[in-house]
Amino acid sequence: GAVVSQHPSWVICKSGTSVKIECRSLDFQATTMFWYRQFPKQSLMLMATSNEGSKATYEQGVEKDKFLINHASLTLSTLTVTSAHPEDSSFYICSASNGEWSEQFFGPGTRLTVL
Amino acid sequence: GQNIDQPTEMTATEGAIVQINCTYQTSGFNGLFWYQQHAGEAPTFLSYNVLDGLEEKGRFSSFLSRSKGYSYLLLKELQMKDSASYLCAAMDSNYQLIWGAGTKLIIKP
Numbered sequence: 160g161a162v163v164s165q166h167p168s169w170v171i172c173k174s175g176t177s178v179k180i181e182c183r184s185l186d187f188q189a190t191t192m193f194w195y196r197q198f199p200k201q202s203l204m205l206m207a208t209s210n211e212g213s214k215a216t217y218e219q220g221v222e223k224d225k226f227l228i229n230h231a232s233l234t235l236s237t238l239t240v241t242s243a244h245p246e247d248s249s250f251y252i253c254s255a256s257n258g259e260w261s262e263q264f265f266g267p268g269t270r271l272t273v274l
Numbered sequence: 275g276q277n278i279d280q281p282t283e284m285t286a287t288e289g290a291i292v293q294i295n296c297t298y299q300t301s302g303f304n305g306l307f308w309y310q311q312h313a314g315e316a317p318t319f320l321s322y323n324v325l326d327g328l329e330e331k332g333r334f335s336s337f338l339s340r341s342k343g344y345s346y347l348l349l350k351e352l353q354m355k356d357s358a359s360y361l362c363a364a365m366d367s368n369y370q371l372i373w374g375a376g377t378k379l380i381i382k383p
Contacts, residue, residue, distance in 0.1 A: 193371075202361065202375040203317070252316045262307070263371065265316040 161187045163255050165266035180238045180269045182253030188233035189255035197250045243273045276300045278374035280362050285380045294347045294360050294377045302367020306345045309361040357381045
């Protein structure tokens with residue numbers, strides 16, 4: 160199956176700093192990448208959908224100026240959490256697909272802890 | 275509105291069979307996915323149904339009834355490693371995945 164990597168796997172940062180998370184599709188071209196957030200014992204919450212070369216589409220309630228998404232190539236998307244606060248601590252997961260209706264392949268996730 | 279319902283938690287015995295049900299209401303429908311998620315890990319794909327009927331894949335099978343907005347995941351010959359959350363997700367007409375809250379499956383020896 161297709162492989163998606165995420166880096167870093169976990170990160171601890173101080174409140175007010177910015178954190179960048181990378182999502183890479185290793186063996187296929189991802190026309191669409193998705194960013195999810197998952198709080199403990201809750202389901203995945205879609206934050207945004209990004210298509211290569213265009214602006215991301217954010218879900219209602221997700222601040223686009225706080226969660227910056229860049230999908231500059233068909234194999235890389237980045238999520239930057241700006242001015243992180245403790246309430247941003249969560250498990251961030253990306254997924255990628257190579258077609259509108261095809262299966263989403265998930266990265267291993269990034270656990271963010273903001274002190 | 276769009277909605278996915280699945281039980282919060284189920285318990286089963288090692289070696290037995292368990293069926294996890296999922297009902298969905300979406301704006302349009304482009305298929306039903308089941309994912310497995312172990313604690314602290316990202317989801318992994320199990321199955322995809324877009325036509326009515328049963329899809330069998332080893333110990334796991336998935337069923338879909340589009341007229342009833344209903345799917346189930348059937349796990350046979352349960353093993354301890356099957357203890358995980360099982361997420362049901364329906365794809366709507368915009369190709370967005372609508373996720374259920376997940377069913378935590380506890381396997382007892």
